[in-house]
Amino acid sequence: MVKTCAYWDDAYSNSAYIPDGDCYPARWAAAAAEFRAGQPSARLDQAYGLRPRERFDLFLPDAPPAGTLIFIHGGYWMTFDKSSWSHLAAGALGRGWAVAMPSYTLCPAARIDAIVRQMAFAVEAVGALVPGPLRLAGHSAGGHLATRLCCDDRLLSEALAQRVDCVLSISGLHDLRPLLATSLNETLKLDPEAAAVDSPALLRPRPGLAAICWVGGDERPEFRRQSALLANIWSGVGAETELVEQPHRHHFNVIEDLARPDSQLLARLLS
Numbered sequence: 145m146v147k148t149c150a151y152w153d154d155a156y157s158n159s160a161y162i163p164d165g166d167c168y169p170a171r172w173a174a175a176a177a178e179f180r181a182g183q184p185s186a187r188l189d190q191a192y193g194l195r196p197r198e199r200f201d202l203f204l205p206d207a208p209p210a211g212t213l214i215f216i217h218g219g220y221w222m223t224f225d226k227s228s229w230s231h232l233a234a235g236a237l238g239r240g241w242a243v244a245m246p247s248y249t250l251c252p253a254a255r256i257d258a259i260v261r262q263m264a265f266a267v268e269a270v271g272a273l274v275p276g277p278l279r280l281a282g283h284s285a286g287g288h289l290a291t292r293l294c295c296d297d298r299l300l301s302e303a304l305a306q307r308v309d310c311v312l313s314i315s316g317l318h319d320l321r322p323l324l325a326t327s328l329n330e331t332l333k334l335d336p337e338a339a340a341v342d343s344p345a346l347l348r349p350r351p352g353l354a355a356i357c358w359v360g361g362d363e364r365p366e367f368r369r370q371s372a373l374l375a376n377i378w379s380g381v382g383a384e385t386e387l388v389e390q391p392h393r394h395h396f397n398v399i400e401d402l403a404r405p406d407s408q409l410l411a412r413l414l415s
Contacts (some may be wrong), residue, residue: 147352148325149325149326151325152256152323152325152326153327153368155322156197156220156322156323156326156366158395159277159396160319160366161177161394162395162396165350165396166210167291167338169220169224170399172228173227175268177230178231179231179233179234180201180227184202185204186202186204187231188201188202189201189205190202190269192246192261192268193266195249195262195349197247197248198249198262198265198266198328199226199246199247200246200247200269201226201230201244202242202244202270202273203230203233203237204274205237205240207240208273209240209241209276210239210241210276210414211242211275211279212242212243212274212279212290213230213233213241213243213246213279213281214244214245214266214267214278214280215231215232215281216245216282216287216290216347217283217286217353218282218285218286218287218288218361219250219284219285220284220285220328221250221251221259221282221332222250222251222328222332225247226245226316227247229245231403232399232403233245233402233403234402234403234404235401236405236410236414237348237351238244238302239410239414240414241404242274244277245393246262246263246270247264251331252404255334255354256320257334257338257342258268260293260342263292264299265302268300268378270303272306273303273304276307277279277309278307279311279414280294280310280311280312280414281311281313282312282314283294283314283315283316283323284316284317284367284395285314286314287314287316287317287318288316288318288320288342288344289348290312290313290316291313291374292310292342292344294308294349294350295348295349295350296347297347298306305350308353309352309353309412310356310411311351311353311354311355311364312355312358313326313355313357313358313371314358314398314402315358315359315360315363315370315371315395316371316374318343318359318370318373318374319343319345319346319370320340320342320390321336321339321340321343323339324339324367324387341354344374344378345370345373345374345377348381348382349378349381350388353378353382353383354383354384354385354386354390355375355383355384356386356412357372357374357386357390358373358388358390358409359387359389359392360392360393361390361391361392362391362392362394368389371387371389372387386412388412390409
């Protein structure tokens with residue numbers, strides 16, 4: 145059976161399969177704003193480039209940080225910014241880590257390859273500001289960006305890349321080729337070559353990298369497949385990979401454990 149655009153659109157649809165799915169963005173924004181209001185020492189809107197959205201927020205623990213977690217937001221590369229996710233920094237802060245959250249130019253104003261380069265600049269800027277180990281994490285399209293930065297084609301400087309030994313992709317998109325058959329591509333403007341070049345599942349990870357592919361057990365089958373795909377392929381080309389399907393979690397609540405210092409998710413990422 146030939147899989148149509150309608151099939152692939154449904155495969156990547158989340159809100160329609162999550163109770164009150166349309167309510168989550170407003171909840172995230174409210175929780176994030178309340179969290180920022182309680183962080184007087186936060187360094188907000190730090191520039192990593194000249195474009196309006198080339199900014200990151202940095203949250204610091206009370207003591208010198210054990211390292212820095214950089215969280216990259218999702219939204220199919222075309223929605224959201226750093227301001228909706230601030231509350232997710234609470235977990236790593238509680239474990240003594242700094243947390244940086246960058247924004248990036250959204251499609252169609254930028255194509256995915258340009259967003260990848262923006263995130264490389266953001267990670268370099270954060271690394272220059274805060275010393276010590278770095279961990280990269282991202283959700284959905286952010287999971288794609290986080291793992292893409294850890295591929296063995298030197299997007300990050302060697303000195304900076306040596307500080308990143310673990311990446312967490314939460315419900316990430318690791319093979320972009322199926323998106324060519326979706327209506328999303330009217331905005332993403334991917335072609336077959338661009339989809340292949342920026343698909344982490346088609347690239348090699350940096351040597352010595354550990355990769356955690358975390359996905360909700362109640363997510364759409366395509367997101368579970370994408371997570372299993374990267375864990376499978378990268379384990380065969382040198383990465384230490386782990387696939388976790390967290391029971392009773394869907395695409396929108398699977399990120400909530402980032403806000404809990406005692407969560408299994410953060411224990412695996414920051415240990």
